[in-house]
Every structure is written in C-alpha cells, then in structure tokens.
Amino acid sequence: MQIYLPVADLPVNIFLVLAMGLAVGFISGMFGIGGGFLMTPLLIFIDISPAVAVASVASHIAASSCSGAISYWRRNALDLSLALMLLAGGILGMAVGVWLFTLLRSLDQLDLTIGLSYVLLLTIVGILMIAESVRALVRERLGKPVVLRRGGSHTWLHGLPLKMRFKRSKIYVSAIPVWLIGFVIGFLGAIMGIGGGFLLVPMLIYFLRVPSATVIGTAMVLTLVTMAAATVMHAVTNHLVDAVLAFILMVGGVIGAQFGARAGQSMPGERLRLLLGGLVLMVGLRFAYQLMVRPDDLYSIRVMAGG
Amino acid sequence: MRGRYHLLKLALAFGCCTLGAAPAAAERIIASMSLHRVFVTSNFTGTQITLFGAIERDPPGQQLRPNYDVVVTVTGPRQNAVTRRKGRVLGIWTNVDSRTFINVPIYLAVLTNRPIEALASAETARRLHIGLKIIQLPQQIGPDVADVVPDDPFRTNFLRLKMAQQLYSERTNGVTFLTPTLFRADIPLPPNVPIGNYDVDVKLLFDGNQITRARSAFELVKTGFEQFVAEAAQKHGLLYGLATALMAFLTGWFASVVFRRD
Numbered sequence: 001m002q003i004y005l006p007v008a009d010l011p012v013n014i015f016l017v018l019a020m021g022l023a024v025g026f027i028s029g030m031f032g033i034g035g036g037f038l039m040t041p042l043l044i045f046i047d048i049s050p051a052v053a054v055a056s057v058a059s060h061i062a063a064s065s066c067s068g069a070i071s072y073w074r075r076n077a078l079d080l081s082l083a084l085m086l087l088a089g090g091i092l093g094m095a096v097g098v099w100l101f102t103l104l105r106s107l108d109q110l111d112l113t114i115g116l117s118y119v120l121l122l123t124i125v126g127i128l129m130i131a132e133s134v135r136a137l138v139r140e141r142l143g144k145p146v147v148l149r150r151g152g153s154h155t156w157l158h159g160l161p162l163k164m165r166f167k168r169s170k171i172y173v174s175a176i177p178v179w180l181i182g183f184v185i186g187f188l189g190a191i192m193g194i195g196g197g198f199l200l201v202p203m204l205i206y207f208l209r210v211p212s213a214t215v216i217g218t219a220m221v222l223t224l225v226t227m228a229a230a231t232v233m234h235a236v237t238n239h240l241v242d243a244v245l246a247f248i249l250m251v252g253g254v255i256g257a258q259f260g261a262r263a264g265q266s267m268p269g270e271r272l273r274l275l276l277g278g279l280v281l282m283v284g285l286r287f288a289y290q291l292m293v294r295p296d297d298l299y300s301i302r303v304m305a306g307g
Numbered sequence: 308m309r310g311r312y313h314l315l316k317l318a319l320a321f322g323c324c325t326l327g328a329a330p331a332a333a334e335r336i337i338a339s340m341s342l343h344r345v346f347v348t349s350n351f352t353g354t355q356i357t358l359f360g361a362i363e364r365d366p367p368g369q370q371l372r373p374n375y376d377v378v379v380t381v382t383g384p385r386q387n388a389v390t391r392r393k394g395r396v397l398g399i400w401t402n403v404d405s406r407t408f409i410n411v412p413i414y415l416a417v418l419t420n421r422p423i424e425a426l427a428s429a430e431t432a433r434r435l436h437i438g439l440k441i442i443q444l445p446q447q448i449g450p451d452v453a454d455v456v457p458d459d460p461f462r463t464n465f466l467r468l469k470m471a472q473q474l475y476s477e478r479t480n481g482v483t484f485l486t487p488t489l490f491r492a493d494i495p496l497p498p499n500v501p502i503g504n505y506d507v508d509v510k511l512l513f514d515g516n517q518i519t520r521a522r523s524a525f526e527l528v529k530t531g532f533e534q535f536v537a538e539a540a541q542k543h544g545l546l547y548g549l550a551t552a553l554m555a556f557l558t559g560w561f562a563s564v565v566f567r568r569d
Binding site: 002003004006007009010011047059060062063064065066067068069070071074112115116224227228231232233234235236237239240241242243244246247250251254255257258290291292293294295297298299300301302303 | 348350387388389392393394395401413461464465468498501532533534537540545548552554558559562563
C-alpha cells in the first residue's frame, strides 16, 4: 500500500517504512541507542532526500526513546539527576556543533567530514567495545569474578573537584566529566545528525562507571530531550520534517522499542555490549567501504532550494 | 569565395524562413488537456494526463496536407541543480568537482509521433529546441551563465541521471494520430513528479519545418490533508515542530501503556 508523503513529495510503501521503524526501534530499545545512524541511511536508500531523512528521523528517535525511557522509569532503572547534568553539557555542545556545521558547509567540506567521522568514530568505538566485552566474557569463562566497578580503584577522574553523588546509579563523581560527556554527545549529534546513544552508553560505563542497571534508561532520557529539540530546530530552520513519514516510523519504532527493551533486559551486560560493538563496527566498515571502493555512479544530482 | 559562401547561406536561410513562414498562417492547432489541475492525494503514485489536439485549416474549408508531425514538449517547474562528480583523493572517493545548472526544469518530457531525426534535420531540431539532446541547460561558469557543448560530461550525466529518475523523458511514440488531423499525446507523470506549474508546447511540423505552434498548461497541486501538512510545515515551522515533538511523546507514552506487562 502506497502513501504520499506531503513534505518529502513522493509516495512510499507504508508497510516497508513501518517494518524499518520496527527493526530500528527493536535495536534502539535493546541497546538504549537512538538508531539514527541506522535509520537515516535506510531512508535515503528508498529515495527520500537526505535533508528530509535527517530531519524526520530526529522525531522518530524521540518517540522510540520516550517509549523506552518510560519502560525503564517503571522498572526504576533510570537516573534522572545524572541525565539532567549530562543535558546541561549537551545543550552547549549542540550549539557549538551547529556553528561548526555551518562553517564546514560554507567551506564545502561537509560530506567528507561526515563520512570520515562516521568511519573513525564507529570503527574505533566498535573495536573497543568488542575487545572489552570479549575480555569480560573470557574472564567469566575462566571463573574469575567479573568486577566492572572495582571499589578501591579510583582513576584521575575521581580526583576532580565539584563532586556529586548520583544516588540511583550509586556513583560519586565530579560534575566536570559528566558535563564533558554531555558536551561531546551534543556536539557530535549536531555535526553527524545522530542521537549519539551508541557513544553515550560506553562512555557512561567506562568513564563514569555507571552500572548496567541504570545506564540505558539514563541514555534514553538524554536522547529523548536532544532529539525532541532537534525536531523543533529542523522544523523551524529548514521546514523539512515530514510529519506523515515521522508518524509511520514512530508507530513502528515504539512497538519495536518495547520488545527490544525486554530482550535487552534479559541479556547479560557483556553479551549486550559485544552485540552492540559488532553492530557499530559493521556500520563503520560499511561507511569505510563506501569511501574506499569506486562508486557505481561517479555523478550525482542535488536540487537546490530556491531556483 | 568566403563572402559568396556567406551570401549563399543568407539566401538559403531567408528562403527557409519564407518557406517556413508562408504556410504558417494556413493551419492552426486546437489543443486541450484532459485535466488542467492534477490533484496529489495520499494515494498518489504517479499518473498520466492526455493532451488532445486537432489540426485545422485556417481559414477553414481548404484542403489539408498529408503527414503532419507533432512535437509536444512539457516543461515542469524550474530550480537550480548541482551535479557532482566523485574522484579519488588519497584513496578516498569523494566529490571533487561540481557544476551548478541554473534554473533548469525539474521535469521535462518530449513527445513525438516518430523519431526526432526523422521529422526534422539536426539544424531545425536545434533551432526549435526539439529533443533532450539539444535542450538548453545553462550552467554557472564563473560569474557567467551559459550552456556548454552537448557532449560536456556534466551535461550528459545530468541528462542520464534525470532520465533514470524518470523526470526527463523522450518518447518517439508519445504522440498518436487518431485521424490524419486529430492526435493525442499521453504525458507520463511519475510518482516523484514535482508540485507546480507545467507548460505544454505543441509544435506542428510539415516536411521538416515548423508550421505553427500552440500552448497549453496544467498544474499539479496537493489537496486536503497533504496540502494542510505541507503548508503548516512551510508557514508555521515552530508550531509544526512542537506538534511533531508532542506527537513523538504521545506515541511513545501510548506504546508504553499499551505494552505494559506489570
């Protein structure tokens, strides 16, 4: 069944888009990530213009993470005060990111910058995550106790001032690294058009030692707020949010996220991180392949607004 | 020698003009679209509209000539378009070169009753702008805007990509004669056809020369819900964005209520 998208100006198969929303929603609920780095390329693949795809995906991610966040809230697996502190840094990061985005676009280097940052970021993060979780799994297999948070082992991060206690996560850390992480996520989100959940989750685990119990729910709150803000920003600046497309994606996304969240909670943390690491690495390699291999068509057309 | 050659060319050109002009008053075309307004609704998946045309003797009552040729050119809304070419830089494939086409039609269809080479000489086709090969596609070249040679790689690739998207088309069987003086042309409108105004230009040719031409037009508009959403997105960006964000919250909340197990 075809439906015409009023802002994207073309018809799409409603079931195909629904299925895409379901699949990405499942992954997003399972790992606590937005899934923008998966959804945007999928939409471009079915001929939706990149600008409309990026703008509409933001609201889809907001819906998925809203549904997921409520589920984690009910399970009391969410640290609201930590999320708010991250958000404070995130908003500043977003502002700086938007400024650099405009600068790079005026220098005509945006496409390459985005492509390269996807490759570098995704492959490095993917490899690190796989390596860490494999180590953890091997330790477990050898019968050694798995200790993610060693009580006495304080890193230099713990020597920083402005210490705060996040009760729900049972951590006592300086606010400075929390703001920094929020800033980096907001910055990359604005530059690369992603929610940044796949970066946020490992950062919270490795740098702040946030326990697996609260990390995903907290990441979802941050994703929800930044992506809702991004939706409004896109709608105001370039008028390219397609509400019909967004709604179909949302319906698929929230249903998928519900099942994903359940699948994620029933799986041990190391295995979950191994899976997410593999997924991130695969997408990174896919982008690398695109940059390294001679494309089928060397030419491309882009219609510019205002002719 | 050279001077005489030019004189000859001038004389020939004058002869062509008078020959072409003399029968111009003898026929006229009455053209009408099956629809003047095509509505794009939620189930729009592309369509086709038909142009009907009749050839009449002007003044009436006289004998018509046999074997007319008809060329229908449909031009959609215009926009600037960038064509980019990828190249290899330090082992990475990236956009290395680009050309901006200025104010070119997003949609273009050329419909004829037989191959263009058969109904007009290359020179006439160029002069009358018949066919995609010789259609004007002005590019931004430094501070100037000009069309380039027909085999310019950016130009040929622009045409190739547009034809692959079905937005540019050339159909040598697009015009059908129902009787020797009555014809129809089926104009294809693919699913990705742009919203806006379309010009329809009908040329009547006889023996490789244009006798007369007629114009018509139609428009493609969104209607109902589609129009409402598109207008809201364009005119009330902030409200539209807030509404979409609210929709995201509600959808997320609704799903978590519906799927609640505990």
